[in-house]
Amino acid sequence: MWAILSLLVENKPGILFKITHLFRSRNFNIDSISVGVTENPEFSRMTITTFGDEKQVAQIVKQLDKMIDTIEVKHLDEHKTVYRELSIFKIKLSNANDSMEINKLANAYGGKVHDVRKGSMMVELTATPDQIEAFKELAQPFGIIDVARTGVAALQRSGA
Amino acid sequence: MAIDLENKMEIMKGAKALMVALEKEGVKEVFGLPGGANLPMYDEFSRCNIRHILTRHEQSAAHMADGFGRVSRKPGVCFATSGPGATNILTGIATAQADSSPMIAVTGQVPVAMIGKDAFQESDIIGMANPVVKYAFQPRSASEIPLAVRKGFYIAETGRPGPVLIDIPKDVQTNESEMTFPDEFKIQGYHPWTDPDIIHVEKAIGMLLNAEKPVILAGGGTIISSAFAELQTIAEFLMIPVVTTFKGKGAFPENHPLSLGPIGMHGHAEANRIMTEADCVLAIGTRFSDRSVGTFEDFEKKLKIIHMDVDPAEIGKNQTTNVAVVGDVRASLRIMIKMLMQKAVEKTDETTWFKHVKETKEYWKENLKLHPGEMGAAKILRKLRELLPHQSIVTTEVGQHQMWASLFFDVIQPGTFFSSTGLGTMGWGFPAAIGAKVAKPDVPVVDIAGDGSFAMTENSLATAVLEDIPVIVFILNNSTLGMVAQWQRTFYERRMIGVDQGQCPDYVKLAESYGAQGIRAQSMDELDKAIKTALSSEVATVIDIPIDPEEDVLPFVAPGTSLADMVLPS
Numbered sequence: 001m002w003a004i005l006s007l008l009v010e011n012k013p014g015i016l017f018k019i020t021h022l023f024r025s026r027n028f029n030i031d032s033i034s035v036g037v038t039e040n041p042e043f044s045r046m047t048i049t050t051f052g053d054e055k056q057v058a059q060i061v062k063q064l065d066k067m068i069d070t071i072e073v074k075h076l077d078e079h080k081t082v083y084r085e086l087s088i089f090k091i092k093l094s095n096a097n098d099s100m101e102i103n104k105l106a107n108a109y110g111g112k113v114h115d116v117r118k119g120s121m122m123v124e125l126t127a128t129p130d131q132i133e134a135f136k137e138l139a140q141p142f143g144i145i146d147v148a149r150t151g152v153a154a155l156q157r158s159g160a
Numbered sequence: 161m162a163i164d165l166e167n168k169m170e171i172m173k174g175a176k177a178l179m180v181a182l183e184k185e186g187v188k189e190v191f192g193l194p195g196g197a198n199l200p201m202y203d204e205f206s207r208c209n210i211r212h213i214l215t216r217h218e219q220s221a222a223h224m225a226d227g228f229g230r231v232s233r234k235p236g237v238c239f240a241t242s243g244p245g246a247t248n249i250l251t252g253i254a255t256a257q258a259d260s261s262p263m264i265a266v267t268g269q270v271p272v273a274m275i276g277k278d279a280f281q282e283s284d285i286i287g288m289a290n291p292v293v294k295y296a297f298q299p300r301s302a303s304e305i306p307l308a309v310r311k312g313f314y315i316a317e318t319g320r321p322g323p324v325l326i327d328i329p330k331d332v333q334t335n336e337s338e339m340t341f342p343d344e345f346k347i348q349g350y351h352p353w354t355d356p357d358i359i360h361v362e363k364a365i366g367m368l369l370n371a372e373k374p375v376i377l378a379g380g381g382t383i384i385s386s387a388f389a390e391l392q393t394i395a396e397f398l399m400i401p402v403v404t405t406f407k408g409k410g411a412f413p414e415n416h417p418l419s420l421g422p423i424g425m426h427g428h429a430e431a432n433r434i435m436t437e438a439d440c441v442l443a444i445g446t447r448f449s450d451r452s453v454g455t456f457e458d459f460e461k462k463l464k465i466i467h468m469d470v471d472p473a474e475i476g477k478n479q480t481t482n483v484a485v486v487g488d489v490r491a492s493l494r495i496m497i498k499m500l501m502q503k504a505v506e507k508t509d510e511t512t513w514f515k516h517v518k519e520t521k522e523y524w525k526e527n528l529k530l531h532p533g534e535m536g537a538a539k540i541l542r543k544l545r546e547l548l549p550h551q552s553i554v555t556t557e558v559g560q561h562q563m564w565a566s567l568f569f570d571v572i573q574p575g576t577f578f579s580s581t582g583l584g585t586m587g588w589g590f591p592a593a594i595g596a597k598v599a600k601p602d603v604p605v606v607d608i609a610g611d612g613s614f615a616m617t618e619n620s621l622a623t624a625v626l627e628d629i630p631v632i633v634f635i636l637n638n639s640t641l642g643m644v645a646q647w648q649r650t651f652y653e654r655r656m657i658g659v660d661q662g663q664c665p666d667y668v669k670l671a672e673s674y675g676a677q678g679i680r681a682q683s684m685d686e687l688d689k690a691i692k693t694a695l696s697s698e699v700a701t702v703i704d705i706p707i708d709p710e711e712d713v714l715p716f717v718a719p720g721t722s723l724a725d726m727v728l729p730s
Contacts, residue, residue: 010349018290025291055476062473068295068315071349 002031003057004083004154007046007064008072011037015069019046022067028052028060032085032129032151043071047083047154049129076156083154087132088114089123092143102142109135120145169340174302175200175333178266179208181309184341187237189213189598191224195241196281197268200333202239213598213627216619218245220591222252223617226261226323227595230578231553233386235262235316235324236595242268243281246327247288251585253323254292258582259407260384262321264312271331272300285327294322300329302337311345319352320471321384353470356487361495363483364442364466369505371440371464373513374400377423379452380407380581381445381469381489388412388574390493391444397500399508400442401517403431405452407581408445410571418514420521421570424452425717426563430524432715432723434517440464445489448479449582454723468492529729531711534684537564537636540705543684544606544634545569547691552576552604553596557589557613560642561635563713565608587616593631594624604695606632611661612641621674624700632694633671633702638709639663646712671702680704 009015016035023030031049038045050060057075065073076083093099099121106113111125125135129152136144172180178201182190189211194202205212215221218240225236240249246267256263270279286296295315297308305328312324368374376395382388382404391411395402395418402412403420406427412419421428423435435441439462446452446469467474467481468489475484485492530538541564548554550572556562556579571577578596580588593607607614614635624631645659671678677699681687687705694701714729 014286017287021290055480059473059477062475062477066471066473068347068350 004076011044034151086150090145169338179204191221192239197242218248222249223591224595227592229262231596232599246285255585256323262316263323269329296325302335356492375438377443378408378411379405379446382411385490387490410577414570436724538568541568555589555593557609559610561610586613611637625675667704677701
């Protein structure tokens with residue numbers, strides 16, 4: 001299963017290394033990771049997405065929780081969570097209509113268009129990873145030159 | 161050293177602050193070896209009351225601190241310099257981590273401004289040690305040192321113990337700063353102990369009382385939390401036989417009628433048999449290591465598992481359990497005893513299960529085939545047991561002798577047997593014995609050794625002699641890397657590669673060359689005399705006992721198989 005983990009950690013140098021090292025040494029995989037300081041500058045929030053069966057995910061959470069630098073580790077229920085990823089696509093423009101078509105597609109996914117020029121344009125899309133994958137599939141026929149993705153940022157809904 | 165009276169802060173160098181902080185933790189001895197990057201710390205030994213014990217290799221310093229920590233249950237402290245000094249202690253740190261042993265390792269580092277410049281004797285020891293430490297500190301200013309030491313000791317010795325590394329750049333050691341030595345501090349993300357959940361203890365009691373063939377499996381955590389009396393009370397009250405893991409060996413007196421000894425790859429035949437017949441196991445402070453349980457898959461369907469452990473991450477890591485009780489195992493067992501009393505459960509009488517256990521024990525006592533020679537491993541180790549006072553501390557090296565010790569050396573007084581069980585570090589036993597003797601100078605300390613493993617840290621004889629730490633090294637010498645040889649005989653059709661150690665060195669002469677006592681024992685009479693001489697000796701003694709290189713350790717459960725598939729001596 002795909003799991004979203006939310007970690008509140010001490011905002012100190014070397015913590016990201018320790019977290020990623022734990023995944024490596026325990027034979028777990030990181031699907032995506034995003035890190036940023038919280039409202040309290042002493043702490044950072046890391047959002048890690050990973051794959052594993054229920055037992056493996058429970059074990060990852062326990063091992064992360066055991067780390068002295070982690071203040072809080074949560075396995076978020078995706079149905080009770082707001083989670084988004086920022087992606088930027090650079091897409092090829094070959095035909096006269098392409099830019100209009102891509103513009104339409106971007107609009108349908110709530111994306112923004114940037115840097116339209118001869119031969120290529122960019123689309124910025126903030127969405128769930130599934131939606132980004134869907135957009136990618138539809139953009140593929142035009143020719144995707146480059147993609148940059150941030151990994152998921154997530155927060156549990158209030159009252160959830 | 162100036163004292164700022166107004167703020168009651170003292171101005172001192174980082175290195176001085178380190179020593180003051182160690183003294184405040186009650187440290188009396190440090191094991192180590194000096195070098196360029198830790199000279200400021202070493203200079204402070206001339207101005208404090210901590211004894212420095214010089215080793216001939218940093219790895220041995222770490223093992224000594226480890227042995228000290230396991231015996232005293234207070235972190236042992238070792239010092240090493242930067243670069244190779246630091247990398248040399250890594251094996252010792254990893255050994256302590258694998259066996260949950262409290263330790264403080266202090267390394268020198270190149271000055272802050274040189275870090276990352278590939279300076280002479282620079283190594284990123286924080287990065288290298290990360291997966292094998294419980295925690296690591298690198299103070300970047302002198303004023304951070306006292307808190308790093310206080311937190312380091314707290315982390316090393318609480319909850320599931322482990323090694324803590326404090327890496328101090330040289331300029332941080334020499335810089336002066338105002339120092340405060342805080343007693344109180346907060347580590348927000350560290351919760352070493354959980355209160356055991358009473359509902360889970362109640363469920364566990366229900367399972368044990370309903371079981372027809374219950375077994376207690378005592379692991380290393382039982383020894384770490386000193387839950388000896390609690391374990392014995394429950395076992396006797398409910399008449400439950402006790403098996404142990406190898407690390408848990410000696411958590412329960414091995415001459416007790418309910419004791420079956422260690423299970424596992426080289427477990428006792430009776431322990432492995434009873435374990436496979438059980439319908440319910442109370443597993444205390446164990447991680448269900450592959451070496452202990454082989455694979456439970458064959459019989460886990462009928463086996464109900466109750467797991468008590470201080471580390472929540474151990475629950476379900478290697479073994480799915482029916483009931484888990486998270487918390488210090490001694491506290492958990494105490495709650496269990498209290499609840500049994502409140503429920504007015506009556507003491508169990510002799511059950512059919514107990515009778516069966518007793519018969520199984522007797523059967524294997526009669527029927528386990530031993531080496532026919534006069535100097536077989538069983539006879540040698542039983543002789544040692546006969547002559548060694550029960551309160552003596554025994555460590556082992558790693559190899560055949562270690563497994564023979566597991567099989568044939570009964571631990572009578574709980575918590576007196578220590579071995580590198582998790583990492584399986586050859587060369588651990590001798591320096592660990594030295595550390596143990598420093599922690600408990602009044603009892604005899606014996607390292608049960610093999611020639612291969614002893615060779616790895618034999619230069620610690622210098623430490624034993626010069627520092628006047630009279631331990632006994634008891635070498636079952638088959639001139640072979642015996643365990644590897646056994647596997648080559650068993651699994652590689654006797655293609656013996658890289659195992660012959662020859663008669664090299666002569667361990668009697670080697671001991672003598674260091675100023676220690678060396679005795680060779682080639683018969684039971686000579687062995688009897690040698691042990692008695694060693695026990696009354698004021699210098700370290702090496703007893704070299706030549707044995708048959710072809711003797712195998714049996715019974716044997718091959719890797720990846722079940723305890724039920726135990727191979728017996730033919």
